[in-house]
Amino acid sequence: QSALTQPASVSGSPGQSITISCTGTSSDVGGYNYVFWYQQHPGKAPKLMIYEVSNRPSGVSNRFSGSKSGNTASLTISGLQADDEADYYCSSYASSSPPYVFGTGTKVTVL
């Protein structure tokens, strides 16, 4: 089971919207609505931002939204802010071994 594919980097100016893609297969992203997104600032632990494709945990800004189409999931950050600059990882439950895979990670830069 290979890692899910994400762009290495995405950038945007403050106030803009950006979208990060996460491409898998029908055995993971495409097969289940169990896609998650994590934000990780340098030297910190990951933080859950989106669960089950499009749900936000309590306390997460509504500027973060998730969606899925076929084998590709997406995370959109609207109204980009300086503190959004971080690494973002998608993950998905998978039917094969291992039963859980992460994406390759995307570095978001706020210009």
Place this chain on the structure above:
Amino acid sequence: EVQLVESGGGLVQPGGSLRLSCAASKFTFSSYWMTWVRQAPGKGLEWVANIKQDGSEKYYVDSVKGRFTISRDNAKNSLYLQMNSLRAEDTAVYYCARWLSYGRLDYWGQGTLVTVSS
């Protein structure tokens, strides 16, 4: 709020062993699956292992099967990762996390660094 605190990391020679611990507090530890995730320096996240609430089910990524053992002590609210036959490629920060259904990792510890080097 939920707290997870890892310990036990350090420098170990190739072929050596190390036992990581994760102390859980402020939630009913025995009610949740738990997981270990690692991150090699400058690299992405990798799921390592899962354990069911009562320890009756355990799952591992292929690269650690037969070398790592996940376990828990619900009386002590603690999660463990016994790592044997360590290799250079096991060098990483190891995080413990609380696992909700199908992979929702809602709380993470701060991580503990394991360095495998001679």
